Amino acid sequence: MVLEQERVIALSDMAYGAGVRLGLRRGGAIMLAPQSQFLQRAPELEKEAMQAAAMALLQFTPQLAEAEEATLLLDVGASLRLFGGIRALCRKVADSVRALGFTGWLSCAPTARGAWLLARSNGGRALKMDSLERKLETLPAGLLPPARPYLSWLEGIGCMTLGDLYRLPRPGLQRRCGRPLLDMLDDAHGTRPELHEWLAAPASFHAKLELFDRVERADALLFGAHRLLLQLTGWLSAHQLAVERIHLLLEHERGRTAGPPTVIEVVLAEPTWKDTHLVRLLKERLAKQTLDAPVIGLRLEAPQVQPMAPLSDSLFPEPGGSKEDWQRLLELLAARLGADNVLQAVPRADYRPGQANHWVSIQTKIRPAEARAQLPPDIGSLPRPTWLLAKPIPLLMRDHRPYYGSPLRIRTTGERIEAGWWSEMQTRDYFMAQGEDHAHYWLFKERGEKEPRWFLQGLFG
């Protein structure tokens, strides 16, 4: 329940069910619903919420103005084609407002004041001028702020709706109620050009969100993070920028156990300006994060941005998906599994098989020419197994044969590898062997000792 000057101005459904009504005094409300929370109206928080909504809606049009009584006006004339028509656009706008956690009424009309009036009265959509005029006809006259002081007089002369008001003689109305009322009526009917002060997005992006409760599980923060990301996408499209790196700061409780905020950093290989990919990445990161202390607030920063690159305009899509799709997949895998579990092959020019087979994290940038230079020229003639055991297995000897499940028969002449004096010397003779189960194994014999020792190092997949 929200109070202003000791009277209820907003309430939840549960409080309504208990019998609390708008305008009730505090004492009466406490009596009817003693367990409910009472909050004082906070104009600065409302202003922040408006700012957040405005920022998020900037992704639909750069022409956005703030109007009276918590209303945002969007000029979508130029955005209709891009977002697939007015219905699709309305749905997207409503979805973003809902994702931000606000409730709102959405209306559209050919004139800004008409749309404002419809939104204030929850009047729905009017796409043509005559349907708007039909709708305006029945709206109560008290919707217009300049008409409110004269409401009792208007009622007295039987002028209840905007239609009646518009039909009154204009000079008399101007003399009694002033110019602003006439101007607003003209704006709504489109007979006067409207001027708006379009909102300008700030030069750098910082958004914060205070949570209602102390949150102890990191994955429960995703909803809040999504709200911040929506604002980020609006800001990015207003500035025609794409983001390369974002920081999500989890703020912990102040006081005696105060600690620095936990930073979750998401670095992208391909700059993006859509929130869907960022939400997926943050979801995986938050699922992995363990919290040392409860979180009371979230902050989002975008320290690294660059101009938005236009989409590729090739006529035929590539069969394997685009390069950006591939990068997005790798980022997603690395976010959940850890970057050291998603590996690319970088063979090194080394004779020792264990060292030559080198895999690094996918986030390391490798130049293709350098990687190719490390490959041996006669790659097809090297007997190398597909699977390399992490640690060679010492083999038993039976009847002078190495034994692994069954006696192994050597099938090739040896390949002598002797290298690594600079770090880890290896003097080995490698052989390909076959067991009685007909599988092929890669063995080596350690040289340089009196008793030859055999090891299993690979399997031919």
Added chain:
Amino acid sequence: MTLPETVHPSLWRADQLAQSATRCMDTGFAALSAQLPGGGWPVGTLIDLLVQQHGIGELRLLQPALAALDRRPIVLLQPPHEPQALALAALGIEPSQLLWVRSGAKASDALWAAEQILRSGCCGALLLWQQHARGETLRRLHLAAQSGETLFCMLRPLAAAQEASPAPLRLSLKPAAGGIDIGFVKRRGPQRDTPLFLPLTPTLLQRHAPLDRSTPATAPARGISPALVGG
């Protein structure tokens, strides 16, 4: 009477192979291709390969198909051992094509990763090694595979042949002398009980094999015409 296969493409008689609804990739082995519905590995479906043990030639079996992927990425998800890029390069797979994904801490991570890879559709092939898989995860992966054109093979132990699977193609692989025996556990076509033998030796073994080589026929003295000898 109209034949069932002319009524609808997904109908077939018990003694003939089905037509494949999806695109198929040639296996590279004519004897095997002739036994598969559609004449090759179906892409965009779950293929269940049941191996007796690792390292019996499962990658050599898939090699012609993998090499024909036209440099699209190949993901090795949770392989049993460290893959060796040089050996795969000798099989015709570029090291830059390869992506080795180890599963994270949780067992479900590998399945999650497989689903993401299949749904993204940017990979040419996905090979997933899995010990145990439940029926619903298999169904889920099979559905995810249908959303793209990825060659998706799941390699599981031979014991899994007893369990039911939604995969339309299930083959069992056992090593045999000089190759592997392929058993057809499930296919859209007639039941085949005798395994198919495919000769698959590591290529280098053939070149260097000092044993088992038939000695050339000895030419008796003056048996070859002087023109050939060049003397």
